[in-house]
Amino acid sequence: DAGVTQSPTHLIKTRGQQVTLRCSPKSGHDTVSWYQQALGQGPQFIFQYYEEEERQRGNFPDRFSGHQFPNYSSELNVNALLLGDSALYLCASSLGQAPYEQYFGPGTRLTVT
């Protein structure tokens, strides 16, 4: 049973560029949440997708957007990258919207130069 997978593993972008990160949820899960984790910090909630709609959003600007596909996989898009966007981006999946049963992927390490 495949767990949560994310791609790519690492990414280097230049300030001002746009990036797309991808996530496939654990088999049987229908909800995907995205988090940003800066070095030495806990994850910060970006948003959650359920039934192909953004259901909840954290305190992140509109430069951060996402999408969920009919197969429950998801994308996170970040436009106009800033140096401060450098972080580990984590995807978590769950059945329904219960946050205490979330399973995390290995993350995508984004470096903005």
Add this chain to the structure above:
Amino acid sequence: QKEVEQDPGPLSVPEGAIVSLNCTYSNSAFQYFMWYRQYSRKGPELLMYTYSSGNKEDGRFTAQVDKSSKYISLFIRDSQPSDSATYLCAIEGVDSNYQLIWGAGTKLIIKP
């Protein structure tokens, strides 16, 4: 004041010791309390979660919640070098719209 406070460590203990990891939180309305383990360059892994106050045990791990003090703990018995990781607490409730509020994590080092 952060909603969840956690000492970043590092906490270094000898193999076999009992480890105590702790978090404090500010909002008494939080209901669910989670502990995650995160190895370097990996995603967090859910260890345990508890609802409301009390203790919960799973193998060598015990989670404890004291809502009156707004204090949560994770105890690890018979610690092993493989337990070396960063341990993050996370809480949630109606005031967070049932989304996780995380501590910054405590780095734990178990010395062989």
